Amino acid sequence: MRKLAAFLCAALLLAGCGNSPEDGDAAPSQRVRTAAVQAVTAPAVRLTGTVRARYETPQAFQVSGQIATRRVDAGQRVEQGEVLFTLDDSDLRQSLASAKAELASASASAAVARSDLARDRKLFKRDYLSQQAFDRAKLEAAQRDSQQTSARAQVEQAKTALGHATLRAESDGLLIDVSGEPGQVVEAGKPVAQLAEAGPREVEVAFPSSVRPPPTGELLLDNGMLDNGTLALERRQVSGSVDPASRTWQARYRIAEELPERLGLGEVVKARFATTPEGLAASGESTVLYRVPVAAVDERGEGAQVWHIVDGRAQAVEVSVARIERDRSLITGDKLQAGMRVIALGTHLLTDGMAVKALAQGREEPSS
Numbered sequence: 001m002r003k004l005a006a007f008l009c010a011a012l013l014l015a016g017c018g019n020s021p022e023d024g025d026a027a028p029s030q031r032v033r034t035a036a037v038q039a040v041t042a043p044a045v046r047l048t049g050t051v052r053a054r055y056e057t058p059q060a061f062q063v064s065g066q067i068a069t070r071r072v073d074a075g076q077r078v079e080q081g082e083v084l085f086t087l088d089d090s091d092l093r094q095s096l097a098s099a100k101a102e103l104a105s106a107s108a109s110a111a112v113a114r115s116d117l118a119r120d121r122k123l124f125k126r127d128y129l130s131q132q133a134f135d136r137a138k139l140e141a142a143q144r145d146s147q148q149t150s151a152r153a154q155v156e157q158a159k160t161a162l163g164h165a166t167l168r169a170e171s172d173g174l175l176i177d178v179s180g181e182p183g184q185v186v187e188a189g190k191p192v193a194q195l196a197e198a199g200p201r202e203v204e205v206a207f208p209s210s211v212r213p214p215p216t217g218e219l220l221l222d223n224g225m226l227d228n229g230t231l232a233l234e235r236r237q238v239s240g241s242v243d244p245a246s247r248t249w250q251a252r253y254r255i256a257e258e259l260p261e262r263l264g265l266g267e268v269v270k271a272r273f274a275t276t277p278e279g280l281a282a283s284g285e286s287t288v289l290y291r292v293p294v295a296a297v298d299e300r301g302e303g304a305q306v307w308h309i310v311d312g313r314a315q316a317v318e319v320s321v322a323r324i325e326r327d328r329s330l331i332t333g334d335k336l337q338a339g340m341r342v343i344a345l346g347t348h349l350l351t352d353g354m355a356v357k358a359l360a361q362g363r364e365e366p367s368s
Helices: 002-016 090-125 131-163
Strands: 030-032 034-036 038-040 044-053 056-060 065-070 083-087 166-168 173-178 191-197 201-208 216-222 227-238 248-255 268-274 289-293 304-310 313-318 320-325 328-332 341-343 356-358
Touching: 044 173, 044 191, 083 191, 090 131, 201 268, 216 248, 304 341, 304 356
Parallel strands: 030 356
Antiparallel strands: 034 341, 038 289, 044 201, 044 268, 056 191, 065 083, 083 166, 173 191, 201 248, 216 227, 216 268, 227 248, 289 328, 304 313, 320 328
16 A cells, blocks of 8 residues: 555656646637628618709899789790790889989089089189189089999999899790799799709709718619619719708719600609618728627727637737627728638737637527
8 A cells, every 4th residue: 555655646746747838838729709701782772862953043033023924834945045024114114214314414414514624724724713713613523423424324224124124044944933923023033933954964862861872873764664774873962961850861963864755854763872871981981891790899999900810819900880780790891801700709808919719610690
């Protein structure tokens, strides 16, 4: 028994003298769970829009008065300079006649003042007139000339006002609305018609507040039976803020090609757009999205990152978080690829270059 006990003690001493990790051997690899990076296709939305003209200009008189005649109706095509409405111009003609009379009177007074000044100048040179009287004559002549100039300007204004009694189309186009009626008294600047100028057509679309209007889209040429193709749309402008009543973004899209004749102004059309999460397109970031478990995103105050394994070592990859979806995160990043595996748990404990080893791939949770 004593020999057996001595043998066991010797064995234990030899085991205690064996090497440990502190003696210089490499530290064991940390086992981690990984998950595959999944590419996300931007969802397409279909919305209705309205065909509009690039320029829709209100037509209004520049003077007040009573409408005498109406020459056009809604839906009528007009050419630049074509007469749309006329006002009762009797008052304007009287104003012109009065201005002309004032001009004639001012011209006569100016002629008399100039004649008096010429006579007084001769008398002054012969010392038959004082300096004070001569200066008064010069001032009188200058005043009469100013009155004549003012009266001439009033005549021109009266002529212009009389010309404004006739409302003409500002350009070629289509009248989409005509509201003025004969006998109606209108104020200067109040629209009596709406002119859609000839030229390119656009589509106006209202987007939900959660979807920023994308830069491009497609106009669907659907006649109710078969899809007849599409026309490319290019965003021209977006409203500066969400409409407080409808909670929508109002956007205008240029139509790259000519519309079919059956699609006139005001027609309701269908459009298709590939959307991205709110703010992503506006920030100028890549629109390629990837979905990873929410725990895979590591944020330590220096920006978001995910970790993947390179030659048995943990390596950080910078990313941007686009949106959080329950237990998943939508991210973007130049170094991300679909199918790439990232560490899915415990990322806050990782350091760059840490030795890690992926656990055997088991059944992963289905993506949402």
